[in-house]
Amino acid sequence: MRSSPSSTIVIATRESRLALWQAEHVKALLEQRGHTVELLGMTTRGDQILDRTLSKVGGKGLFVKELETALEDGRADIAVHSLKDVPMELPAGFALACVLEREDPRDAFVSPRYARLDDLPLGAVVGTSSLRRTVLLQALRPDLDIQPLRGNLDTRLRKLDEGQFAAIVLAAAGLKRLGMADRIREVFAPERMLPAAGQGALGIEVRSDRADLLAVLAALAHTPTWLATAAERAVSLAMGGSCSMPLAAHAQWLDGELQLRAEWGDQDVKGAIVHAQSNGPADGLPAAQALGWQVAQALQAGGARKAV
């Protein structure tokens, strides 16, 4: 088992192009600080099951479990995740060591033919498997025919290019990281399509007993992103912490205060969305999480129901 901070740091990563880009990014940041780093590529259940929506097969945990097993048995030291895919509560023995500076958190409209969502013809087929995007799209354009779209970024773009969809909606961050920003026709302002908790940010997971690594990784942390995403994730946790619910939570820094907004979609009533927001100084993780809790209470006061 590895424990000396001077030995090689092994990063467990999924093998999609985006996951590898993210792992290489962390590798470079650690190498700049004098560490020796290797990648350990792994396939997760979430990468294998492509015919069902994530909320039906077990949710976000599917992308992190195999990586956690590698940390557990010492084959790897750290795991790099899209924070959006990390469950709100990690299993006992694991910790989120840091959150890195966020890429663009917004959603992007991608289409070979149409420049904007508003240009889509009546009843056009739009691909997304995210419950959040489905509900928010239905609110913007109740006429659209929203169809499931799973798979990694390249798979989704291929399905679009094959003509199965008039347009698809994806995270801008993934496209930008992979040098495909030119595929983005329109980015949705957060007011129009509120992003998911943690979207665009990277989190690094370690075993909680690796004090050596916690110290090394603290140097990579971006505090404004960490606090903003802690507030967002607290909303999700307070709402039941599951991805089987259409929930958006997005925080931005404005004049030294964190502005947190959240939206909850009622799956039984098409187009019904509950909105809540609050501002706070959020000068530490507990204050950021308290802001998230408060916004979740406001959502529930407005009619949002917790996941059971």
Ligand SMILES: NCc1[nH]cc(CCC(=O)O)c1CC(=O)O
């Ligand atoms: N659920 C898959 C996933 N996890 C993270 C990203 C994008 C990158 C990010 O949010 O950091 C994506 C793809 C997408 O939502 O289009």
